[in-house]
Amino acid sequence: MLPKASLLFVASLLAALPVNADGIYTKNSPVLQLNPKTYNSLIAKSNHTSIVEFYAPWCGHCQNLKPAYEKAAKNLDGLAKVAAINCDEDENKPFCGQMGVQGFPTLKIVTPSKKPGKPRVEDYKGARTAKGIVDAVVDHIPNHVKRASDKDLDKWLGQDEDRPKAILFTEKGTTSALIRALAIDFLGAIDIAQVRNKETASLKKFGVTDVPALVLIPGPDAEPKIYQGDLKKKPITEFLSQAATPNPDASGRAAADSKPKPKPKSKKSKPASKPTSVADEPDVEPTASEDQDPTAKPAHVPIPAPPIPTLSTPESIEASCLAPKSGTCVLALLPASEPEAAIPQSVADALASLADIGHKHAQRGAHLFPLYAVPDTNSDSGVLRAALGLQADDAQTVQLIALNARRGWWRRYSVEDFGAVAVESWIDSIRLGEGTKEKLPEGVVIGAEPQAEEPVAQPEAEAEADAESVEPEAEAQAVEHDEL
Numbered sequence: 001m002l003p004k005a006s007l008l009f010v011a012s013l014l015a016a017l018p019v020n021a022d023g024i025y026t027k028n029s030p031v032l033q034l035n036p037k038t039y040n041s042l043i044a045k046s047n048h049t050s051i052v053e054f055y056a057p058w059c060g061h062c063q064n065l066k067p068a069y070e071k072a073a074k075n076l077d078g079l080a081k082v083a084a085i086n087c088d089e090d091e092n093k094p095f096c097g098q099m100g101v102q103g104f105p106t107l108k109i110v111t112p113s114k115k116p117g118k119p120r121v122e123d124y125k126g127a128r129t130a131k132g133i134v135d136a137v138v139d140h141i142p143n144h145v146k147r148a149s150d151k152d153l154d155k156w157l158g159q160d161e162d163r164p165k166a167i168l169f170t171e172k173g174t175t176s177a178l179i180r181a182l183a184i185d186f187l188g189a190i191d192i193a194q195v196r197n198k199e200t201a202s203l204k205k206f207g208v209t210d211v212p213a214l215v216l217i218p219g220p221d222a223e224p225k226i227y228q229g230d231l232k233k234k235p236i237t238e239f240l241s242q243a244a245t246p247n248p249d250a251s252g253r254a255a256a257d258s259k260p261k262p263k264p265k266s267k268k269s270k271p272a273s274k275p276t277s278v279a280d281e282p283d284v285e286p287t288a289s290e291d292q293d294p295t296a297k298p299a300h301v302p303i304p305a306p307p308i309p310t311l312s313t314p315e316s317i318e319a320s321c322l323a324p325k326s327g328t329c330v331l332a333l334l335p336a337s338e339p340e341a342a343i344p345q346s347v348a349d350a351l352a353s354l355a356d357i358g359h360k361h362a363q364r365g366a367h368l369f370p371l372y373a374v375p376d377t378n379s380d381s382g383v384l385r386a387a388l389g390l391q392a393d394d395a396q397t398v399q400l401i402a403l404n405a406r407r408g409w410w411r412r413y414s415v416e417d418f419g420a421v422a423v424e425s426w427i428d429s430i431r432l433g434e435g436t437k438e439k440l441p442e443g444v445v446i447g448a449e450p451q452a453e454e455p456v457a458q459p460e461a462e463a464e465a466d467a468e469s470v471e472p473e474a475e476a477q478a479v480e481h482d483e484l
């Protein structure tokens, strides 16, 4: 037994855990990728609402979020900004810390306040689905649209008389995300009001017979113009641009076009009409926010998850897991390896997944049986492999097993995917007493009397019902947010 060598071995394992400098979003992703500078210029100083994901490329829940997040980005195009920052990058780490990020992914909704550059920042803790995200962000889009009636429309028209005005006539009592986004794009340039179709005097005044209708009043003496085209952001922006130029950070694909390192300066010099690009037909529309599932809790992957403890000697594994009274233990039996050799991905993944799961439970104060790494240099590792029949062609791979010496059962993780999600669902099944257990062979438990048998399939005393599951991608058909 060479405990020192095993420690070195485990240390080299841990040093080699995957650190991927590449982000999980590609250049062509609709998700805007940020660094601290561009966060400040494109998000903090924006008049638009944003959602920002703080992530690490190695985090399984972050990878799982990607499709939903990209879908949300497409659906919110032209309405709000959807961005991400890779907290694994050295240049971003201090910033992620400053932002109070304690786990991955962390989603924050950034809402402009009255003070420019000082937005309100709050965690998004809703469902990690495109619909959940879109609905929450839409709820945070500021409303600069004046709701006017027959009584006060003239007064509103008289304010800042030289500034162009636009009036949306609609049957709706609510202010759509699209008209709110347009009002933000033209903030300070065109004042926008919304008038319901029951305000008949106002409709008559502008000759509006059908709603929705958008009327542009370019100036005090100019003829009002009625917009009758498609009720989409791009053509409406073009229509309004006859009277004034949209603001520099008018939202839309233009923002995303400047990736991967968006330069605010070059953005400013872009032709003003550019940001009008496309509120494309979203392929999935979010539903109204009432049916958001309030019980769907996001799972947090903590940073940095401390490594799971190592049992490097037979004594330690026997004391912790193989004594007659030992409860459930999860062991990662590591394969033999030269200290200098590269760590197999499966080993790194398994250890990272267990570290994430263990730390997550610890943070929540939730009970979880212990998780240990057992290096091959611990002679009990070979004994276990042999006794459990894991020897043959498995010696080269990491083996995850759970065992309970007191109750005399063990089970094996038989999936090839060692990602956090797969491993966690196995852990959860153990906690919940689900799945098949096998009888521990004689001799594994040290100093055990021949045991009074307990039914192996009995659910564990430690089974808990608070298993966190990854939310299903409950996407549904929906209310369009990009209509007037």
Ligand SMILES: *[C@@H]1O[C@H](CO)[C@@H](O)[C@H](O)[C@H]1NC(C)=O
Residues within 6 Å of the ligand: 045, 046, 047, 187, 188, 247, 248, 249, 250
């Ligand atoms: C935000 O709105 C103000 C008008 O209130 C405008 O002057 C400014 O350019 C806008 N900011 C950006 C970044 O577009």
